[in-house]
Amino acid sequence: NMTETENHQKRFQAAVDVIQSLPKKGEYTPSYDVMLRFYGLYKQAMCGPCKVAKPGFWDPVGRYKWDAWNRLGEMSSEAAMTAYVDEMKKIAQEVIDCMPINEKTA
Ligand code: ST9
Numbered sequence: 001n002m003t004e005t006e007n008h009q010k011r012f013q014a015a016v017d018v019i020q021s022l023p024k025k026g027e028y029t030p031s032y033d034v035m036l037r038f039y040g041l042y043k044q045a046m047c048g049p050c051k052v053a054k055p056g057f058w059d060p061v062g063r064y065k066w067d068a069w070n071r072l073g074e075m076s077s078e079a080a081m082t083a084y085v086d087e088m089k090k091i092a093q094e095v096i097d098c099m100p101i102n103e104k105t106a
Pocket residue numbers: 015016017019020021022023024025026027028029030034035036038039042043065088091092095
């Protein structure tokens with residue numbers, strides 16, 4: 001279904017844009033685990049399954065990123081887009097739940 005695919009892509013692009021426009025530092029600090037989940041799903045959605053060589057010993061960050069992407073195996077681009085959007089909804093809800101009551105009702 002073409003329209004459904006387009007909707008997946010639009011929602012994914014919107015989520016990507018939001019994350020790219022967040023300030024580097026703010027109230028909320030994502031864990032490495034969260035960042036790597038977004039990273040892996042982003043690469044899977046944009047580039048497909050990981051076929052590049054694993055970075056070497058001297059690039060530990062590169063290896064963590066590679067692992068996050070590689071572990072998604074043959075997941076389809078569409079499934080990765082959906083999971084990315086779902087992940088963002090989950091984090092956004094967590095951020096909302098952690099807001100002090102007085103800010104929430106302001
Ligand atoms: C705050 C405000 O406190 C209140 C919080 C509201 C929370 C709303 C809930 C939404 C969820 C937020 C979760 C954040 C998690 C962040 C994960 C980031 C991975 N997605 O172009 P380059 C890859 S805000 C995934 O050089 P940029 C790209 O492929 C305070 N991956 O860098 C490349 O890898 P490779 C917290 C992406 O453009 C690598 O990243 N603020 C995305 O300078 C670098 O790309 C934050 O957490 C993407 N959308 O930076 C800031 N785009 O080379 C979050 C690119 O291997 N944002 N990549 O291909 C950022 O850190 C950056 O904008 C960036 C891109 C890393 C995503």
